[in-house]
Amino acid sequence: MNIKEQVIAIIAEQAVLEPNDVAIDNTLQELGIDSLGLVESIFAIEEAFDIQVPFNANKPGDSDFDISTVASIISGIERLRAEQH
Amino acid sequence: MKRVVITGAGTINALGHCVADTMAAMAEGTCGIGPLEFRDVERLQIQIGGQVRGFEAQGRYNRQQMSLYDRFTQFTLAAAKEAIEQSGISFSGETAARSGVVLGTAGGGVSTWDDNYRAVYEEGKNRVHPFVVPKLMNNAAASHVSIEWNLKGPSFTVSTACASSNHAMAQAFAMVRSGMAPAMVTGGSESMLCFGGVKAWEGLRVMSRDACRPFSANRNGMVQGEGAGIFVFEEYEHARARGADILCEVAGFAMSSDAADIVMPSKNGAARAMSGALADAQIDRSAVGYINAHGTGTAANDKTECAAVADVFGPHADRLMISSTKSMHGHLIGGTGAVELLACIMALRDGIIAPTIGYEEPDPECALDVVPNEAREAQVQVALSNAFAFGGMNAVIALRKI
Numbered sequence: 001m002n003i004k005e006q007v008i009a010i011i012a013e014q015a016v017l018e019p020n021d022v023a024i025d026n027t028l029q030e031l032g033i034d035s036l037g038l039v040e041s042i043f044a045i046e047e048a049f050d051i052q053v054p055f056n057a058n059k060p061g062d063s064d065f066d067i068s069t070v071a072s073i074i075s076g077i078e079r080l081r082a083e084q085h
Numbered sequence: 086m087k088r089v090v091i092t093g094a095g096t097i098n099a100l101g102h103c104v105a106d107t108m109a110a111m112a113e114g115t116c117g118i119g120p121l122e123f124r125d126v127e128r129l130q131i132q133i134g135g136q137v138r139g140f141e142a143q144g145r146y147n148r149q150q151m152s153l154y155d156r157f158t159q160f161t162l163a164a165a166k167e168a169i170e171q172s173g174i175s176f177s178g179e180t181a182a183r184s185g186v187v188l189g190t191a192g193g194g195v196s197t198w199d200d201n202y203r204a205v206y207e208e209g210k211n212r213v214h215p216f217v218v219p220k221l222m223n224n225a226a227a228s229h230v231s232i233e234w235n236l237k238g239p240s241f242t243v244s245t246a247c248a249s250s251n252h253a254m255a256q257a258f259a260m261v262r263s264g265m266a267p268a269m270v271t272g273g274s275e276s277m278l279c280f281g282g283v284k285a286w287e288g289l290r291v292m293s294r295d296a297c298r299p300f301s302a303n304r305n306g307m308v309q310g311e312g313a314g315i316f317v318f319e320e321y322e323h324a325r326a327r328g329a330d331i332l333c334e335v336a337g338f339a340m341s342s343d344a345a346d347i348v349m350p351s352k353n354g355a356a357r358a359m360s361g362a363l364a365d366a367q368i369d370r371s372a373v374g375y376i377n378a379h380g381t382g383t384a385a386n387d388k389t390e391c392a393a394v395a396d397v398f399g400p401h402a403d404r405l406m407i408s409s410t411k412s413m414h415g416h417l418i419g420g421t422g423a424v425e426l427l428a429c430i431m432a433l434r435d436g437i438i439a440p441t442i443g444y445e446e447p448d449p450e451c452a453l454d455v456v457p458n459e460a461r462e463a464q465v466q467v468a469l470s471n472a473f474a475f476g477g478m479n480a481v482i483a484l485r486k487i
Contacts, residue, residue, distance in 0.1 A: 016148075036215075037149075039215040040214075040215055040216070042215075043212070043214055046212055
């Protein structure tokens with residue numbers, strides 16, 4: 001699986017959806033992922049890609065990791081992979 | 086002051102996954118203690134315990150719940166469901182706003198600590214799952230019961246080692262008796278049967294390697310168990326008005342602190358708790374027919390407890406029955422008083438006295454009627470449930486037939 005497929009699989013599991021039902025421009029809110037689900041998704045992403053995601057649940061908007069859509073998460077991971085590997 | 090009754094009971098422990106199975110096993114004198122099964126058990130000197138078997142969290146709870154429920158919470162929720170459904174009480178409106186949940190546990194999410202310490206120390210991982218804290222916290226079980234059953238009144242967790250659930254139930258009783266709450270969900274749970282949990286107890290050198298034989302002269306220590314006991318304590322008129330099945334009355338309680346030694350029990354502290362519970366319930370000592378002993382099977386506890394009973398009851402000590410069901414389900418630590426309350430309910434409601442199994446040799450320092458090895462039929466009007474914890478903190482509950 002490439003990064004996009006892996007991220008969609010992680011998010012789909014968290015949202016209890018089939019991967020086909022997750023669109024690249026969906027927000028996590030649209031997918032029904034709450035704050036606990038978000039923290040769990042970030043944990044799963046860190047585990048899957050062996051990266052540290054700079055995310056503070058106190059100030060999600062200020063984090064240097066854009067979680068606004070599935071697409072922004074994917075590009076954030078690609079950048080972190082490049083920086084940390 | 087209101088009268089308080091028990092209208093629901095639920096449990097899971099080494100003897101059974103529900104109250105009926107547990108009481109049947111107690112009446113049969115079944116031993117639920119056996120070889121422990123978990124990772125690294127071969128590195129332990131103590132390899133027996135009262136482990137819950139055949140309890141699969143998968144299927145019972147969904148993935149999100151599994152990531153938040155430690156085993157002690159899983160046990161609690163299973164027992165709470167049985168108790169609340171049996172009670173038939175529904176928590177809505179004013180009843181929900183004023184009713185709460187007070188539970189006891191000594192260790193909380195011990196296996197969650199264990200698994201995650203193993204991951205970071207032994208396996209060298211640098212990241213743990215985000216829900217480790219909400220999963221292991223001692224109030225997790227009480228919180229999830231409140232969430233699942235809409236209990237919005239006073240809710241918290243009590244932790245006083247082996248007396249945790251008796252302290253919790255005494256507190257819940259006091260809240261209903263005072264009129265503060267119409268009903269309370271109460272009891273306790275424990276799940277320490279994992280490598281780190283048993284290793285810690287092993288260090289204290291009070292554990293038996295072969296069996297729990299309370300009051301027997303050849304006893305050689307305690308055996309750990311796991312599980313939960315949960316009850317619905319309800320104001321008597323509230324229960325009667327809705328036609329609830331009443332299991333027995335909670336008549337009184339007392340708590341005492343030895344203020345002496347961090348591990349050695351005190352005859353005086355135990356005696357003050359028992360006589361205090363009788364005074365609180367306004368029950369004459371001669372009315373007590375059965376005591377569910379703390380009865381851990383250690384040299385120190387059993388002789389101290391028997392001496393305290395002799396002090397409190399005088400000549401009546403030779404006429405009452407006292408048994409330790411820990412011989413069957415093991416010592417559930419912070420959940421033990423809750424599971425043992427079932428033996429008191431069985432004595433009062435069904436007239437069956439659970440035995441002390443594994444009893445082999447009389448001990449002159451424990452010369453009471455310990456109901457050795459076989460259950461007995463007897464009509465009992467009043468029962469006491471004893472819990473005497475490490476740290477010298479004691480809690481005794483008095484129950485009456487209704």
